[in-house]
Amino acid sequence: MNGFLKNKDLLAGLMFIVIGIIFWVGASNYQMGSAARMGPGWFPSVLGGIMTFLGVLIAGIGLKNQATWAQTEGIGWTWKPVVILTIAVVLFGAVLQPLGMVFAIILLTFISGIAAHDKDYKQLAVITVTMCLLCAGVFVWGLKLQMKLFPWS
Amino acid sequence: MDLINNLSLGFGVALTFTNLLYAFIGCLLGTLIGVLPGIGPVATIAMLLPTTYALPPVSALIMLAGIYYGAQYGGSTTAILVNLPGESSSVVTALDGYQMARQGRAGAALGIAAIGSFIAGSFSTLLVAAFAPPLSEAALKFGPADYFSLMVLGLIAAIVLAHGSVLKAIAMIILGVVMGLVGTDVNSGVARYSFDVPELTDGIGFVGVAMGIFGIGEILINLEKGESREVFTAKVGKLMPTAQDFKDTWGAITRGTLLGSVLGILPGGGALLASFASYSFEKKWAGKDADPPFGKGNIRGVAAPESANNAGAQTSFIPLLTLGIPPNAVMALMVGAMTIHNFQPGPQVITSNPQLFWGLIASMWVGNAMLVVLNLPLIGMWVQLLKIPYRLLYPMILVFCCIGVYTVNNTTFDVWIIAAFGVIGYIFAKLECEAAPLLLGFILGPMMEENLRRALLLSRGSPSVFYERPISAVMLFLSVVLLIILALPAIRKKRDETFVED
Numbered sequence: 001m002n003g004f005l006k007n008k009d010l011l012a013g014l015m016f017i018v019i020g021i022i023f024w025v026g027a028s029n030y031q032m033g034s035a036a037r038m039g040p041g042w043f044p045s046v047l048g049g050i051m052t053f054l055g056v057l058i059a060g061i062g063l064k065n066q067a068t069w070a071q072t073e074g075i076g077w078t079w080k081p082v083v084i085l086t087i088a089v090v091l092f093g094a095v096l097q098p099l100g101m102v103f104a105i106i107l108l109t110f111i112s113g114i115a116a117h118d119k120d121y122k123q124l125a126v127i128t129v130t131m132c133l134l135c136a137g138v139f140v141w142g143l144k145l146q147m148k149l150f151p152w153s
Numbered sequence: 154m155d156l157i158n159n160l161s162l163g164f165g166v167a168l169t170f171t172n173l174l175y176a177f178i179g180c181l182l183g184t185l186i187g188v189l190p191g192i193g194p195v196a197t198i199a200m201l202l203p204t205t206y207a208l209p210p211v212s213a214l215i216m217l218a219g220i221y222y223g224a225q226y227g228g229s230t231t232a233i234l235v236n237l238p239g240e241s242s243s244v245v246t247a248l249d250g251y252q253m254a255r256q257g258r259a260g261a262a263l264g265i266a267a268i269g270s271f272i273a274g275s276f277s278t279l280l281v282a283a284f285a286p287p288l289s290e291a292a293l294k295f296g297p298a299d300y301f302s303l304m305v306l307g308l309i310a311a312i313v314l315a316h317g318s319v320l321k322a323i324a325m326i327i328l329g330v331v332m333g334l335v336g337t338d339v340n341s342g343v344a345r346y347s348f349d350v351p352e353l354t355d356g357i358g359f360v361g362v363a364m365g366i367f368g369i370g371e372i373l374i375n376l377e378k379g380e381s382r383e384v385f386t387a388k389v390g391k392l393m394p395t396a397q398d399f400k401d402t403w404g405a406i407t408r409g410t411l412l413g414s415v416l417g418i419l420p421g422g423g424a425l426l427a428s429f430a431s432y433s434f435e436k437k438w439a440g441k442d443a444d445p446p447f448g449k450g451n452i453r454g455v456a457a458p459e460s461a462n463n464a465g466a467q468t469s470f471i472p473l474l475t476l477g478i479p480p481n482a483v484m485a486l487m488v489g490a491m492t493i494h495n496f497q498p499g500p501q502v503i504t505s506n507p508q509l510f511w512g513l514i515a516s517m518w519v520g521n522a523m524l525v526v527l528n529l530p531l532i533g534m535w536v537q538l539l540k541i542p543y544r545l546l547y548p549m550i551l552v553f554c555c556i557g558v559y560t561v562n563n564t565t566f567d568v569w570i571i572a573a574f575g576v577i578g579y580i581f582a583k584l585e586c587e588a589a590p591l592l593l594g595f596i597l598g599p600m601m602e603e604n605l606r607r608a609l610l611l612s613r614g615s616p617s618v619f620y621e622r623p624i625s626a627v628m629l630f631l632s633v634v635l636l637i638i639l640a641l642p643a644i645r646k647k648r649d650e651t652f653v654e655d
Contacts, residue, residue, distance in 0.1 A: 009318070012584040016324045023331045023346070030343050036614030040338040040345055043602045047331050054324040061320070075583050081376040082579055085369060085551070086572050092555045093568030101556070108555060109548040115376055116544035127545050131552045143207045145560050 003070035010066070011075075013059025017052050024048030081115040088112040100148045101140070105132050159511050160282055166512030167519050172215050175208065176516050179216035180523045183223020186553070188230050188535045189546060191375050194424075194483050195592070196367040197224035199360050200553045202490055203560040210494045211509050215516040217490055221483065222520045225424060225466055226270060226528060229459055230535050233262045243462070245432035249447060249454030256450050260392040263532060265402055265452055266459040267525050268394070273410040273460035274521030277467035280414050281474075282514050285503065288475040292500035295476070297607035298618045302628035304601050307478060309632045310419065311590045312639065313426075319639050321586050329594025330601065332357060339599075340606065352566040359489040360561050361570035362595060366588045368554040369571055370578020372547045392529050394452070402456040405435055413461030417468030419480070427465025428458035467517055473498050474510065478597070482589040485596035493561070 004010060023044050033039025062069065088111035096104040109128045113119060139145045166172060182204065186197045201220050205213040232243035233250035246266065253262040295303070312322040335346045336356025347353035394402070412434060413427035435457035436447045447454045472480045477499030479485040491498055496509070503510045528535075558567045581588050612618035620626045 008584050009321075012321055012324075012586055015580075015584065016328070019328060019331075026346055030338075030345060031341065034614055035609050035616070036612075038340075038606045038609060040341045040343045043605065044331055044334050044345065047327050047334075051324055051327045051331070054320055054327070058318070058320050058324065061318075076377075077583060078377045082373055082576055085373060085376075086576055089369065089551065089555060089572040089575065090569060093559070093565040093572070096555075096559060096568070097565060104555075105552055108551055112548050112551050113544070116547075117376075118542075118544055120544065123545055124548065127549060131549060135552065135556055138204065139556060139560065143204065145203070145206070146563055147556075147560075 003066065006072050006074040007062045007066060007069040008075060009062030009069070010059050011062075013055045013057070013062055016055030016058060018055075020048050020050075020052030020055050022048070024052060084115040085112050096147075098151065100150045100153060101135060102132050102149050103151070105135065155286070156282060159286070159507075160515060162507065163282075163511030163513075163515030166211060166508050167215065167515035172212055172512070172516065173519065175212045175216040176219045176519050177523055177527070178204075179219020180223040180520055180527055183220035183225075184227040184230070184524075184528060184531075184535065185223070185538070187224030187227025188538055189227075189541075189550070190231050190235055190539065190543070191371050192550065193228060193367060193371075194221060194224040195363055195486055195589075196371065196550075196554075197227075198483065198486050198490065199363040200368065200550075200557045202360060202493070203557050205490070206493070206560065210496050211512050213494050214491065214496070214509065214513050215520075217487065218513060218516055219520045219523065221466065221487070222274075222463075222517075222524055225463065226267070226524050227535070229266050229270075229462075230263060230528070230532070231539065233266065233455070234259060234536065235539055243428070245428050245458045246455055246462075248432070249449070249451050252448070252450035253452065253455065258450070258452075260532075261394045261398055261452065262455045264392040264394045264529065265398060265456045267528050269402065269406045269409065269456045269460035270463040271521050271525045272406055273413060273464040274467055274524075275518060276410050277414045277417070277464040278514060278518040278521070280468060281471055281517065282511075284418075284471055285475055285510075285514070288471065289500040289503045292476045295500075295624060296622060297604040297611065298622050299624040299628065300476075300478075301601060301604040301608055302619060302625040302632070303476065304478060304597050304604070306628045306632045306635075307472075307480060308590070308594060308597060309635050311481070311593050313635065317585050317587065322590050325581075325586050325588065325591045326594040329591035330598035332362070332591075333595045333598025334602065339603070352564065358558070358561060358567055358570060359486070359592075359595060361558050361567050362574050363486055363489075363592060364554045364558050365571040365574020366578030366581070366592070368550060369575025370582060370588070372550060373575060373579040374582050375543065376547065392532065398452055402453055405453040405457040406460045408435065408438065409457035409460030410464045413464030414468045416461070417465030417480075418471050424462040424466040424469070424483070425481070428462035431461035432458040463521070470513075470517070474502065474513075475500055478600075479593065482592045485593050488596055 027041040027045030027048055030041035031039030032041045088108050091111065092104045092108040095107055106128055109124060109131065113124045136149055140147055140149060182201050183197060186192060186200060187194065198217065198220055205216050208216060228243040229246050232247035233254055236247050236251035250262045253259060308326050311326065312319055335353060337344050337354050344354040409431040412431045416427040416430055432454060435453055439447065439453060443451055445451050469480050469484055472478050473484045473487060477497065479488050488498060554571060555568055558571050561567055578588060608618050619629060
């Protein structure tokens, strides 16, 4: 089983098959229409079909070369930075409107900073302050975009 | 002389104090962000887009063009000094440029890159000015079927440039096209694939997709690799190339400029194709007895691709401005940016808004001149920037991405979109599915559907319209030829070699 998880073509093919089917099947919720009077479902259903077909081809090629793939080191997913950065960005979005830009930036830089191999919180603090000043200067004071700096402003 | 009249109209717009200022700021910011390792022009433009919001459309476009050139040039600087090309079009510059830097000639490499770019930029600006008007006129004869076929050709040409598997590249393009269809359908008002999420009925924002995949996705890949950078800051050396350098490179610059200009116009072309092609061409031209050999610090290996990529970057505006069709991912982003400023590129612009059109073209030249003036004296500052360790750099990039995408619509949802596409971009990269074709498909998708619909409506559902109209037939014929060529084993091997070369 592990051998199959090393197979980038197989996995990519499966990904395209799944997405293709979602669009293909999803298109049946919308009117197909005829070629002359194309409904909203026509184009996505055709494309979903083609994508599924391509996915099958890609996965097939992957299966054919399975022996070679099994020899490789594997894909080497490293999920830790992915999870950390995703949390950081999602929190930034959630906090920006209620708490303002400064808190959002602090959260973003410090949480995302955890993902580095060589952490240095002092330098990170310097960067955070710089970014807050820079963004406030450019976006809020300079370009006058609608963004509050603090919860109370 | 129409050309001179038009250009003087353009320079009248571009040389006003405010527009010069915006071109300057654009170049400066573009270089500033573009010089950071691991950030290409797509991410740079996406990140800096909000800085143009408050400007009137002409100034905004001029500034965007400045950002683009700056990003392009910043990428070359990084390639030469750190051997870490921020974008694929500087990959070949790194080959000889970095070697020159190791030999203490970083200054000369940077200097010749700037000068070559400027010469190439000046020539290709003239080319754009000369070819845009007749092409715009020709484009007015294009019917929906022709547009559709042209876009098919453009997308297939994009596959030539994608790394790795052809099948994966096609699948990525189609994925981009269907993603572009998410949201309310213009014709029927049906919200497609919005899964009852109200924000999705407006479609997925292209800035979010671009920043997610090319900004955050890149960071994730870089974090995984860990840091291995070696900056040659000790001695940049004299910036002005010697007389001998000029003598050695003028031929390379000329060839690079010509080749780059031609390749930039082709659908699917642009800076990337231009720099790769001109490097291999120059290497062949020099033959085996090049001294020093290519890849070992030959200055012509810097001059040729740098001139070519700038010329290509410039001329790839031609299909965008005349047909409204972006030939590559960067131009796709420019379309998105222009739409935000209520400006729809296409053949009508040249007549309906000549000031904007010619102003933009003139500012291309201004931007190029600015780069020489700006980069050479500021090189010390860029070197300092390159010393910032990645552990501090990526939180900064994240802040720019998040705030940048938020300011497009002032919605939290867009921030979450980049989080999602960051993960998606990471998965794509891990599975060796290249994302640039996806972005192009994403922008072209809705346009393709619209033109397909119109074409078939006019022909009462008969597909014959696609092969009976001569323009459309030629485009489709070329697409088929391209696909067949791609499928040929010999060519495929050659293509793989080009991308892994050296």
